[in-house]
Amino acid sequence: MNETILTHPTARRLRPTRWYAPWFEVNRARLLQERQVMAEKFPQFQLFLNGEVLSWVGDLTSNRGNRYVVQVVYPAQFPYKAPLVYPQDPVIQVNDMQNPGRYKHQYPDGHLCLYYPGDGTFSPNTTAASVVAVTAAWFFAYESWVESGYRSWPGQEAPEPV
């Protein structure tokens, strides 16, 4: 039976097909837009590809003079899901003093909580450059929180710890 299928002339023409293409192959116009805004706003960031995971890596310097290396990872669902930001150097763990064992403005895998889900901060039009800008604001808030003796986080906070 198998032999019949394999020797059939049509079977020979069949090629293995990839049924899924990552967003940056499907939506090249969007990739060009991402490149343009990142080159314009954050030229120190470099683009990396590992398999189908595309990310920017670069550093941000806070107004207090501290340098943070971050990796901005495009999720597979981009642009319907916002890029995720992982602080790489230094490693940051924002332990919530009111809820021991939990993080404040940070997800369990270490990526930063940059917005309250569903509040409309991010939309499919939001680029990685906007995410990096919000990340800079996050570091400002983080440093203020450290300076306050881990007591107060400037700005609005979600009612539930994430």
Add this chain to the structure above:
Amino acid sequence: MNQPPRNPKRSLEDLKRSLENAKPVVVDSSGRLSTPEDVAARDAALGEKERAAQVRVKPSRWF
């Protein structure tokens, strides 16, 4: 949403490891990703083509 934290250092190590295997890429004008080596090879090939085109130009007699 309110989950106990996993070890962020471990996930960051995974990320760093994946970054070590990651290739730096550039986006060309058509929106395709290519490595800097590909771009250099393409430029070199283009240069060769231009040189070959120059060779094909017949010498002119200016007098």
